[in-house]
Amino acid sequence: MNLSFAPMEGLSYATFRRLHAGFFSGVDQYCAPFLAPDGQGKVKASALKDLQPELNADLRLIPQILCNSAGAFLSLSRELAAMGYQQVDLNAGCPSGTVVPKHKGAGMLLDLKSLDAFLEEVFSHTVLSVSVKTRLGLSDPEEFPALLEIYNRYPLAELTVHARTRDGLYQSTPDLSAFALAFRESKAPVRYNGNLLSPAHTEKVTASLPGLERLMLGRGAMANPALFRMLHGGEKLEQEELRAFLDALFAAYLDSGIGEHFSLNRMKELWYYVHHMFPGAERELKRINKARTKEDYAAAVQDLFRCGRFDPNSAFPGTIPK
Ligand SMILES: Cc1cc2nc3c(=O)[nH]c(=O)nc-3n(C[C@H](O)[C@H](O)[C@H](O)COP(=O)(O)O)c2cc1C
Incomplete structure (x- = not known):
C-alpha cells in the first residue's frame, strides 16, 4: 500500500509535516497545500519558503499548483525544478466559491476544451513530471468519462481522484463505482481519495477494488495522526x-x-x-x-x-x- 498525506491548506505546512513525520510512521509522501501563482507564475516568498528542501528534509514532498494559465504553471514549475523537485501536482479539485468561478481548481472541469488546451501546453513544455488531483466532475459523476478521456491523452505521473463532484464538497458519500471507472480505464496510475477516515473505511474501499494500492488521506489523518501507521498494521494512537x-x-x-x-x-x-x-x-x-x-x-x-x-x-x- 502506498499512502499519501493529502494537501490541507491552512494545516499541512512544513512545521506540521516535519513533526508529523518525526512522530508517526507510515506516510509514503506528503502533498503540499496549493501554491496560487499570479499571471506571471509568481508566488509570495513565504509560500516558496515552505517548500525549501532544508525545511522538508527526509520526506518525499510533492508541491501543488492551483492555476489555469499554462504559462504561469510552467514558470512556477521551473522554479520548483530549480529547488530540486521532480514532480508537481495540478489542483483540479478545489471546490471553493472564490476559486471555481475563476475556472481554477474544480472550476477547470467546467470547460473541457480549456482543460485539454492547458494540459497540451503544459505537457509540451514541462520540465517536471506532472500529476493531477481531480474530482469526478462539477455536479454529476456522469461527467467523469469525458474528463478521463482528456487525462488519458497525457502522460500523467499519477491521477488522484477525490471521489466526489465539486457540488459534493466534503460531505457527500464518495462514489466508488464512478471511481472504479478511473481505476480500470486510466492510463496513469490512480490514487483514491475521499473519506478514508478509519481502518474500516479504508477496508471497504480496498476490498471493493482489488489491486488498488495508492491511497490519499486528509481529514481522517488530521484527527488521528497515527492512521497511516495503523493502516500498515501498526499500533493504534496512544x-x-x-x-x-x-x-x-x-x-x-x-x-x-x-x-x-x-x-x-x-x-x-x-x-x-x-x-x-x-x-x-x-x-x-x-x-x-x-x-x-x-x-x-x-x-x-x-x-x-x-x-x-x-x-x-x-x-x-x-x-x-x-
Ligand atoms: C481544510 C482543507 C484544506 C484543503 N486544502 C487542499 C489543498 O491545498 N489542495 C488540494 O488539492 N486539496 C485540498 N483539500 C482537499 C483534501 O486534500 C482532500 O482531497 C479532501 O479533504 C478529501 O479527503 P479526506 O476525505 O481524506 O479528507 C483540503 C481540504 C480541507 C478540508
Whole structure:
C-alpha cells in the first residue's frame, strides 16, 4: 500500500509535516497545500519558503499548483525544478466559491476544451513530471468519462481522484463505482481519495477494488495522526504520543517566529480535527478555542487530556464510501 498525506491548506505546512513525520510512521509522501501563482507564475516568498528542501528534509514532498494559465504553471514549475523537485501536482479539485468561478481548481472541469488546451501546453513544455488531483466532475459523476478521456491523452505521473463532484464538497458519500471507472480505464496510475477516515473505511474501499494500492488521506489523518501507521498494521494512537506531538508542534510554531496569536490559531485549526479523538469533550474543546494566551491554551489542553474521554478507536465523522 502506498499512502499519501493529502494537501490541507491552512494545516499541512512544513512545521506540521516535519513533526508529523518525526512522530508517526507510515506516510509514503506528503502533498503540499496549493501554491496560487499570479499571471506571471509568481508566488509570495513565504509560500516558496515552505517548500525549501532544508525545511522538508527526509520526506518525499510533492508541491501543488492551483492555476489555469499554462504559462504561469510552467514558470512556477521551473522554479520548483530549480529547488530540486521532480514532480508537481495540478489542483483540479478545489471546490471553493472564490476559486471555481475563476475556472481554477474544480472550476477547470467546467470547460473541457480549456482543460485539454492547458494540459497540451503544459505537457509540451514541462520540465517536471506532472500529476493531477481531480474530482469526478462539477455536479454529476456522469461527467467523469469525458474528463478521463482528456487525462488519458497525457502522460500523467499519477491521477488522484477525490471521489466526489465539486457540488459534493466534503460531505457527500464518495462514489466508488464512478471511481472504479478511473481505476480500470486510466492510463496513469490512480490514487483514491475521499473519506478514508478509519481502518474500516479504508477496508471497504480496498476490498471493493482489488489491486488498488495508492491511497490519499486528509481529514481522517488530521484527527488521528497515527492512521497511516495503523493502516500498515501498526499500533493504534496512544494518548501520550498525541500529547507529545501536539506540544512539540505548538512549541515549534512559537519558535518559528509567527507569534503567539498565529501559533494559537494554527493549533485551533488542528484541534477542529483532533478533538474527534475525545468524543463528548465539547466543554474542554471550547476552552481550547477560547484560549488567548499560551498559558490559557496549555491549561485547556491539560484539562482535555485529563478528562478521560480519549478513545483511540474514534475517528473524524463521515460516511463509508459506497
Ligand atoms: C481544510 C482543507 C484544506 C484543503 N486544502 C487542499 C489543498 O491545498 N489542495 C488540494 O488539492 N486539496 C485540498 N483539500 C482537499 C483534501 O486534500 C482532500 O482531497 C479532501 O479533504 C478529501 O479527503 P479526506 O476525505 O481524506 O479528507 C483540503 C481540504 C480541507 C478540508
